Amino acid sequence: MTTRYTDDEWETIIDKAEENLPRTPVEYKAPTVGSEEFAKTIDHTILKLDATKEQVDAICEEARRFNFKSVCVRLKWVNRVVHNLHGSSVDVACVVGFHEGTQDLAEKAMEAKKAVEAGATELDMVINYELLKEMKYSAVYNDIAAVRNLAPHPIILKVILETSQLSRREIIAGCKIAEAAKADFVKTSTGFNGKGATQENVRLMKGVVGDGMKVKASGGVKTVKECVMMIEAGAERIGTSNGVWIMDEAKSLLEYVTHEAGMEAVEGRKQARQAPSLTRMFSSS
Numbered sequence: 001m002t003t004r005y006t007d008d009e010w011e012t013i014i015d016k017a018e019e020n021l022p023r024t025p026v027e028y029k030a031p032t033v034g035s036e037e038f039a040k041t042i043d044h045t046i047l048k049l050d051a052t053k054e055q056v057d058a059i060c061e062e063a064r065r066f067n068f069k070s071v072c073v074r075l076k077w078v079n080r081v082v083h084n085l086h087g088s089s090v091d092v093a094c095v096v097g098f099h100e101g102t103q104d105l106a107e108k109a110m111e112a113k114k115a116v117e118a119g120a121t122e123l124d125m126v127i128n129y130e131l132l133k134e135m136k137y138s139a140v141y142n143d144i145a146a147v148r149n150l151a152p153h154p155i156i157l158k159v160i161l162e163t164s165q166l167s168r169r170e171i172i173a174g175c176k177i178a179e180a181a182k183a184d185f186v187k188t189s190t191g192f193n194g195k196g197a198t199q200e201n202v203r204l205m206k207g208v209v210g211d212g213m214k215v216k217a218s219g220g221v222k223t224v225k226e227c228v229m230m231i232e233a234g235a236e237r238i239g240t241s242n243g244v245w246i247m248d249e250a251k252s253l254l255e256y257v258t259h260e261a262g263m264e265a266v267e268g269r270k271q272a273r274q275a276p277s278l279t280r281m282f283s284s285s
C-alpha cells in the first residue's frame, strides 16, 4: 500500500491543524428534545462481550420503536440485526477492531469486509491508538485506508479515537489522519477504556475536521442534558447504550413542561404560553 504522507509530513499537517483551530468555540443547534430528529442522532448500542441474542433482539425492537439512527453491534450479531431491522429505517452498524484497536491491518480489514457482506452499512473502527501515540502516523493512516478501501461509500466509516488515551495533539493527529483516509466520522470513545465523551473533546474534534466530516460522541452519554451538550459542541451522532432511558427522560420532561405551562394558563398565573423549549433548558449558552 502506498503511504500518503511521510511521518515528518504528518507532523507539519498536525501543526497546521493546531494553528487553524477556531479561536472562539462554535455552538451548534441541537434538535428539539424528544423529536424524531433528536432520536435520529442516536446509535443504539450493545457491545458487551456477553450480550445474549435476547438482548440483541430487544435492542432492535427498541430501535424500531424509537426510530433511532442505527443499532451498533459486534460482527457476530450483524446477520441477526439485519434480519430484525428489515423494512425499518434503522441502519446497522458494526464495530471493527473493538475495543483495543491494536489488531493488525489484515484482521481489521477482514472484519470490515465480513461486516459489510453481512449487511452492515456503517462501520465503527477503533484507530490503532498505540501506533498513534508512537507517532507512527503513516501506519495509522494505512490501517484506516485499508478498511475504507474494502468498505467504500456509501458505507459510513467512523473512526474511534479513544480520546481518554490521547493528548490534545494526538486527538488532532487522529482527526487529520481519519480525514485523509476519507472516513466520514471521527468518534470519541469505545465506552470500554477510561472516560468517554467530553464536550471539550467533541469541540476540539469538530474544530479540526470542520464541515467536511462529522463527529460522534460516545461512551458514558446517559442523559438528555449530556446529549444536548455533545450536539451543541459539534456532535451529529450519539453512541449510547442508554438510548431508551434518554428517550423516556425526554418524554417525562416534555410532559412536565407541558403540564406546567397548562397549569399556569388554567390558574391565570400567566398568559397561556407554549411549553418552554427543553433544548434551550439544557443549553449551556
Ligand SMILES: O=C[C@H](O)COP(=O)(O)O
Pocket: 045, 047, 072, 189, 190, 191, 192, 196, 218, 219, 220, 221, 239, 240, 241, 242
Ligand atoms: O460506541 C458506543 C459506546 O460503546 C457506548 O458506550 P456506553 O455503553 O457508555 O453508552
